[in-house]
Amino acid sequence: MHIWAIANQKGGVGKTTTAAALGGLLAAEGRATLLVDMDAHASLSSYFGIDAPPGGGSYALFADGAQRLRDEIQRTRFERMHLLPASPALATIDRQFGARPGMGKVLAEALAEVAGLYEYVLIDGPPTLGVPMVNALAACTLALLPTQTEFLALRGLERMLQTLAMLERSRGAPIPRLILPTLFDARTHASVACLRTLRERHGPVLARATIPADTQLREASHAGIPAGAWPGARRGGDAYRALLGELRESGPISAKAHRA
Numbered sequence: 001m002h003i004w005a006i007a008n009q010k011g012g013v014g015k016t017t018t019a020a021a022l023g024g025l026l027a028a029e030g031r032a033t034l035l036v037d038m039d040a041h042a043s044l045s046s047y048f049g050i051d052a053p054p055g056g057g058s059y060a061l062f063a064d065g066a067q068r069l070r071d072e073i074q075r076t077r078f079e080r081m082h083l084l085p086a087s088p089a090l091a092t093i094d095r096q097f098g099a100r101p102g103m104g105k106v107l108a109e110a111l112a113e114v115a116g117l118y119e120y121v122l123i124d125g126p127p128t129l130g131v132p133m134v135n136a137l138a139a140c141t142l143a144l145l146p147t148q149t150e151f152l153a154l155r156g157l158e159r160m161l162q163t164l165a166m167l168e169r170s171r172g173a174p175i176p177r178l179i180l181p182t183l184f185d186a187r188t189h190a191s192v193a194c195l196r197t198l199r200e201r202h203g204p205v206l207a208r209a210t211i212p213a214d215t216q217l218r219e220a221s222h223a224g225i226p227a228g229a230w231p232g233a234r235r236g237g238d239a240y241r242a243l244l245g246e247l248r249e250s251g252p253i254s255a256k257a258h259r260a
């Protein structure tokens with residue numbers, strides 16, 4: 001089972017849009033796909049018009065135990081695409097359970113129980129470092145790091161890479177990663193220069209695919225349709241298709257490449 005954590009501590013960089021787009025493409029091509037919403041803002045759940053019941057969704061795994069996963073998964077209106085929704089209660093788990101031993105591995109344990117049911121699990125992470133983010137990174141086979149192509153976002157990426165290094169130490173194993181440039185606007189000097197800097201600093205783990213700024217992606221999310229299935233979002237949809245091809249062709253990007 002491929003488990004991709006879509007993570008960046010910086011907000012508004014395209015994490016949720018990327019989770020919805022990749023999930024939509026995978027399900028459309030026949031892959032059993034589970035989307036996991038680990039953000040208390042529940043944007044991915046809202047994207048697909050799904051609410052977690054009170055005390056339910058991803059929060060229930062922490063409050064009641066990893067075995068709750070199967071009961072909390074919901075169908076979306078897209079075939080083969082299921083969703084574990086989030087609720088605002090998720091924001092309280094750091095305070096409620098943060099000090100309990102084993103809290104970092106709850107999602108990994110839960111996903112192990114559905115390993116035969118899904119080919120792909122895509123986790124939409126929160127824009128903050130806490131128990132949900134730690135769980136996403138502890139469970140993943142690949143960390144996909146959307147990074148807005150603007151200079152302020154580069155500092156956010158550095159912080160995210162430090163978090164990843166910390167998680168690698170506690171996992172005792174490297175976490176393959178791929179940095180995904182998003183909201184790229186070829187007409188602006190800032191976007192172009194930022195992409196160049198990303199190449200210089202992170203070339204071996206930078207995706208070849210670049211997600212353009214495409215206002216139709218906003219329309220698609222408003223309509224609850226993943227990018228690839230929204231006729232207006234051709235540029236955005238094509239970019240996400242290219243990304244998926246790349247992820248598949250290279251397999252998990254090895255940590256060796258990262259260190260090279």
Ligand SMILES: Nc1ncnc2c1ncn2[C@@H]1O[C@H](COP(=O)(O)OP(=O)(O)OP(=O)(O)O)[C@@H](O)[C@H]1O
Binds near residue numbers: 015183184211215217
């Ligand atoms: N490539 C893009 N082009 C244009 N708009 C985009 C693009 N990607 C995302 N957006 C829009 O930017 C906003 C933020 O995107 P998104 O919610 O995916 O980011 P996020 O990283 O998940 O944010 P948060 O950290 O708040 O969860 C949304 O309104 C979304 O529709």
Ligand SMILES: [Mg+2]
Binds near residue numbers: 016017039125
């Ligand atoms: Mg989001």
